[in-house]
Amino acid sequence: MAIIADKLHKAATRLRKGDLEGAWKQAETARRRAPASPQPLVMLGRIALQAGRYHQAREALEQAVQRDSQDARSLYLLGYACMQQGDPAAAVLHLSAACEVDPELGEAYNRLCAVLGQSGRIMEAARAGERAIELLPDSADAYTNLGSVYEIQGRLDAALRCREQAARLLPSHPRIQHCLANALLAVGQTEAAEKHYRKALELKPDFAPPWRILVRLHRYSNPDAEDALKIREQLEKVPEADRGDLHFALGKIYDDCGVVAEAFEQFQLANRIENARHNFDIEALRTRVDAVVAAFTPEFFRARAGFGVESEQPVFIVGMPRSGTTLVESILAAHKDVFAGGELYWFGELDRLVEQAVGGDAAYPRCVRELSSEHCRQLAEDYLDYLRQLTDGEAYLRITDKLLSNLFHLGMLHLVFPQARIIHCRRDPMDTCFSIYKIKTPDSLPFAYDLENVAHMYNCYRRLMHHWEKVLPQQIMTIDYESLVSNQVDLTQRLLDFVGLPWDEACVQFHANKAMTRTLSAEQVREPLHARSIGRWQAYETFLEPMRKILEQDGLG
Template identity: 35%
Template sequence: MNLNKKKKQAYTFFQNRQLQEARKLYTEITRKAPKDADAWFFLSIIHGQMGTLPEAEHCCRQTLALQPNAHAAWDNLGLALMMQGRANEAAPCFQKSIQINPRNEKAYAKLGNLLREQGHPVDARKHFNKALEINPNYAEAHNNLGNLLQEQCKFKEALEHYQTAARLVPNYIEAHFNIGTIQQSLGNYESAIEHYHEAHRLRPEFSAPIAGVANIYEKQGEFEAAYKELEPLLKLPVPPSNAAITFANFAKHLDKKDQAINSLNKALSNNQNPPTQIQDMHYALGDLHNANKTYDQAFEHYQKGNQLRPFNFDINIHHAQFEAIKQTFSAENIANIATSPEQNEQAVFILGMPRSGTSLVEQILSAHSQLYGAGELEYMGEILNSLPQRFSHPQGYPGVMSKLSSEDLGQLATEYLGRLNALAPGTPRISDKMPHNFLSLGLISRMLPKAKIIHCKRDPIDTCLSIYFHNFNANHPYANNQKNLATYYHSYVDLMQHWLKVLDIPILEVEYEQLVQDQENQSQRLIEFCGLEWDEKCLQFHKQKRTVTTPSYDQVRQPMYTSSMQRWKRYEKHIPELIAELSK
């Protein structure tokens, strides 16, 4: 077969996704014609799709040595470097591609993805928006923007972009998978499973959808069903990382912790794992070793997981944000801020630091027949994000508060309550347990003056250590560093003390340690604060069928226990910086 026929045959294999055959032929072509840039280019794509990333990188460099202005080759080189965890080398490749072709939407989208993974969400979104400005029908940019929005917990907006991507490219596997993850986050499990199955149908070797289905079963407490989904994947010589991670989440319920540790260690041996999955596996191993009481090994994995998180915590921006809130709602200024006429008492806000007992409090409350636990709602965050455009105030919250009239605040209250009531129409009380609503208490107090506020408190070291041990997203940039954690915690305490001094909205403080040691009295205190009659079911909160999707979902399925108190002492030798900073 002459060279041209080989190239045609190789391209046919490539189009038909017969990657092994295409790789073999293109490799032969590059050996016989080492200056054939097209052959090197297609070989780079094939290696990238097969996951042989060093070879993909080599082929891209060969292409560019022959054609330095081949912008698509710069794109592919950047992608190969990025997937090898070499983000700093990848960024200039995408920038070079844009320099060569300023209308290259693919380079903008890929650079946006890199910036997202590096923890620069604002810049990432600018690049995704630019890609979609160039080509509104670019499905990959919609999908990648959806990923960014999902990380920011803007689930409905993310879902719109994923659905657009799937509509533009009906066989877009990643879009169907991502729709599944969003629908799962929103509690729409039937739709989630439908899209997971569609993604798996389109690519049977794609393990993530199966892990997604298993995760839904796990969240519902159906551990045997979850294991049955994963078992074929776990039996592979090197299990897929997503299957091993999902298994780790429920292995203790089946007395399979050691098997889960073994599966994760095998999965870690795959040097093609992206950094985010390596990070997830270290957190999962930390949890398993913690459950096995091998605390030194647990901390080693938690620390590795945190070191892999590319969060950027700007302490100056942080302090400025908290100070602006306190100044806006100072004792002198607060009298000049309008108040909504809304007198509805339906909303119950459960807030505080993450990992402070908010899920436990909501689970107790939601056992009451007159209270619906809605979980961590994004509604207040969405209202805050809408303020600059809605009221023509570039700074938004808290600066916009001086511009809001009583009618404006009433409109915001009506909007919030409408969405809240739609979750459980006619229910006397509905709880919103988004922990960081403590930042918005000033607005809440003026928007919903009859709302009930439950502030959850827990031992500072236990709280911060629990955050450090949890794989939080980029909305918590303080979470991966002990000193930053302490800084954020001090600011939170200071702000809550400020609210208690200046706000006239009812705030009940509940200490986790008192709650777990004196369950009945503290539970009665909670119910009384919400203006409800006592219900004995609140003492059996763990027997509810309600699905909990927050990090504490497993704990609230169990009866009250005290083993999380003073947990930090098991790790005391590993956290001297955290202890010292919190004691200041």
């Protein structure tokens, strides 16, 4: 065994020095001499991980775990290998096992937080991340992962604290500076955000993501402005696959300046790059809409009268991206009795929560017919508990939730909260679709990078909203973006009446409110209402014909 220990010591020494080939030879010799021992296999797994050979790492570590299923570090490394291989289910399994075997293994909780967050299991991710920072108080990575989870939850103050701590621990990391800037922007600290975006660019001039947001903090009148020159310089230096953010940024500058052909060329280049990373299946989307419409019928609701909880606290704001949802939330958030929740992810897990509640083989939404009154009451209570955590127990009469995917879940939301108000934000179809195409959206919007796909999505959205307006007419108020811009005071009064709140003059001056807004439009709601975006698509009409044709299939062009 002394020989084995010596070989593994030499392998570890070579691994630290970056001599992967030498480390592998030493570990492989140890494995051949002690085939029943898990330790040489663990070392081989570590070496393969460092080399980026994730399949090989997983193979070695699976064998190690077969030999000793109670070794927490082997389980942790195996979970990490599965993460890197793109197998989140296996990663969660092994990382959870590592945490169970060794509740003090902070690295395992940190990786578990990350993979649960990527899998949409946000509440579990938060618990893992909170344990990780307890065990790893000096880990910028742990604070970064937990900050990302808090942002998804809408806990923006907590997210900002995580981002600030990560930056204190590792101030020279450009991505950490970028994440801190995003968190500052989300809570309305625009000047501080710009400072950290530019700090990220100082640290790494070819780091593209800050540019995409920086240019949205300014209006440009010169296509050769200093920022434009810097972006064009970086376009010549970065690989094509990494140029998407830069093309979006340059397109925004050109759009401000009214150089339409040049702006659209940049938007096209950006979207081609981003679209190659996504797979939007329009038929799958249509099938999903069909299933939702079939499940939530007037008869379904009549048979379940009395389900849920009578709370009026939640206010759900739905609509396409760029349709005015952030604007409406910001108007409400200026009211003293309203908390702006933003895009709360809790109901983003609704499919899984409902399937888990009813059991059986039926998938969502078919399984909703198996829900009992008790199931719905429990879902409602759990969500209200989540809202209490979100507001640190502070009492608000109304809390907004503008998660995009709630559009698909309005039937369930009504079943759970039959008295909750739903605000539908609507905007001119061409303006909406072109506005989506002009910006980089979250990965959860894979349709956004192709003119035809955006139009297909819009048509599906309208079909779904037509259904909800038919089966839930008393609970939905539709607000047209254009009407809100031209008649703000009257529509604000109607909006407050609809959600059951008294008039508050602050709602008209919403742009002066420091309420937190984490969204694509965060920087835009810091200024008064304006009509600049209305009809903006018309300048690009000749380029948008593919989109218009598809919208016209539904009479929307």
